[in-house]
Amino acid sequence: MNLVQIREDRTLAYVVPLVAFMLIGGGLDLVTGSMESTFRDHEYLPWWRRYPEHWIYPLQTVLGGVLVIFWWRHYELKWEPRKLLLAAVLGAIGIALWILPTALYDIWEMTEEEPGGWKERLGILPRRDGFDPGVFENPVAWWTATIFRFLRAVVVVSFVEELFWRGFLMRFVLRPDGDYWKVPFGTFSWKSYLVVTALVVFIHSPADWAAAFVWGTLMYCCAVWTRSLLACLVMHAVANFLMGWYALSFEKYGLW
Numbered sequence: 227m228n229l230v231q232i233r234e235d236r237t238l239a240y241v242v243p244l245v246a247f248m249l250i251g252g253g254l255d256l257v258t259g260s261m262e263s264t265f266r267d268h269e270y271l272p273w274w275r276r277y278p279e280h281w282i283y284p285l286q287t288v289l290g291g292v293l294v295i296f297w298w299r300h301y302e303l304k305w306e307p308r309k310l311l312l313a314a315v316l317g318a319i320g321i322a323l324w325i326l327p328t329a330l331y332d333i334w335e336m337t338e339e340e341p342g343g344w345k346e347r348l349g350i351l352p353r354r355d356g357f358d359p360g361v362f363e364n365p366v367a368w369w370t371a372t373i374f375r376f377l378r379a380v381v382v383v384s385f386v387e388e389l390f391w392r393g394f395l396m397r398f399v400l401r402p403d404g405d406y407w408k409v410p411f412g413t414f415s416w417k418s419y420l421v422v423t424a425l426v427v428f429i430h431s432p433a434d435w436a437a438a439f440v441w442g443t444l445m446y447c448c449a450v451w452t453r454s455l456l457a458c459l460v461m462h463a464v465a466n467f468l469m470g471w472y473a474l475s476f477e478k479y480g481l482w
Contacts (some may be wrong), residue, residue, distance in 0.1 A: 236407060237316035239297030240394035243386040247290045274389070277361050284374040290382040294389075301389065303456040310459060313448055313457035317464030320444045324437040324465070324471045325472055325481065328353040332476075353480030356473070372474070377481060379470050392449045392458045395422050412453035419446050440463075 230271040232238060273280065294301075326412045327349035336350070397409040401417040423442035448461050466482075473481045 233296065236300050237394065238452035239300035240389045243290055243293040243297070244342040246388040247286055247295055247382070247386045250289055251286050269356070273361065279357055280371055280385045283357070287378040287382050289445050290386050294385045295380070297375050302453065303459070304454060305456070306454060308453045309424055309452040310460050312466045313461035316444050318443045318468060320461070321468045323440050325469065325478070327351070327437065328478055328481065346449060347401035347432065348436050349478070351477045352431055357482055358479045375482070376470050378466065379466040380463045383466060384459050388455065388458045388462055391426060392445070393423055393455055395425070395448065410453065411455055412449040414450045422446065
C-alpha cells in the first residue's frame with residue numbers, strides 16, 4: 227500500500243490517529259516509567275529525566291495533530307449550531323460529574339489516609355499528583371507546557387478519541403463483517419453502547435471508572451441525539467477544557 231492509498235483509506239483515517247497516540251504514549255511510559263519514580267526527587271537532574279510527561283505529551287500532541295491533518299478530508303464536520311450548543315452543555319454536565327468526587331473529598335475535609343473502600347472506588351480522592359506545569363519556574367517554560375497540555379487535551383484527544391469511538395467503533399460493532407461505513411453516524415443499538423462504553427471505561431484508571439461510565443453514556447447519547455461527529459468533538463473539547471481549568475485552578479493535577 228503506497229502513501230496515496232493510505233491517505234484514501236477511510237478506516238485508517240478513523241483508527242490510526244488514536245492507535246498511534248496510545249502507542250507512543252504507552253511505549254514511552256514503559257521506557258520512562260522508572261524515570262518518574264526514580265528521579266522525581268533528584269533536583270540536580272534535568273527536567274526531562276525528572277518529569278518525562280512534559281516531553282511525552284507534546285510529542286503525542288504533534289503526532290496526533292499531524293495524523294488528523296493528513297486524513298482531514300475523510301471527516302464529516304457539519305456546522306449545526308443547535309446541536310453544537312447541546313453538545314457544549316452536555317460536555318459541561320459530564321465533566322462536572324467527573325470532578326464531583328474529588329470536589330467532595332475537599333468539601334468533606336477528608337485526610338490523606340482516607341477514604342478507602344467504596345469512596346475510593348468512586349474516585350473520592352485528593353488527585354494532587356499528576357501533570358503540574360508548576361515544576362518549571364521559568365514563565366516561558368510554564369506557558370509552553372500548559373499550552374501544549376491544553377492542545378493535547380482539548381484538540382488532539384477530542385479528535386483522535388471521537389474519530390475512533392464514535393466515528394468508527396459504533397459503526398464497526400454493528401457490521402463487523404460488512405460495509406460498516408454504510409451505517410449512519412449515531413445509529414443506536416444496545417450492543418454498540420455496551421461495547422464502546424465498556425472500552426471507554428477500561429482505558430481509564432479504576433478511580434475514574436464510575437465517572438467514565440457516566441461520561442461514556444452521555445457521549446453516546448450525544449452521538450445518537452445529534453448524529454453529528456462535530457457535536458461529539460465539541461462536547462469532548464468543552465469537557466477537557468473545563469477539566470484542565472479546574473485542575474490548574476484547584477491543583478487537582480491527577481485529573482489530567
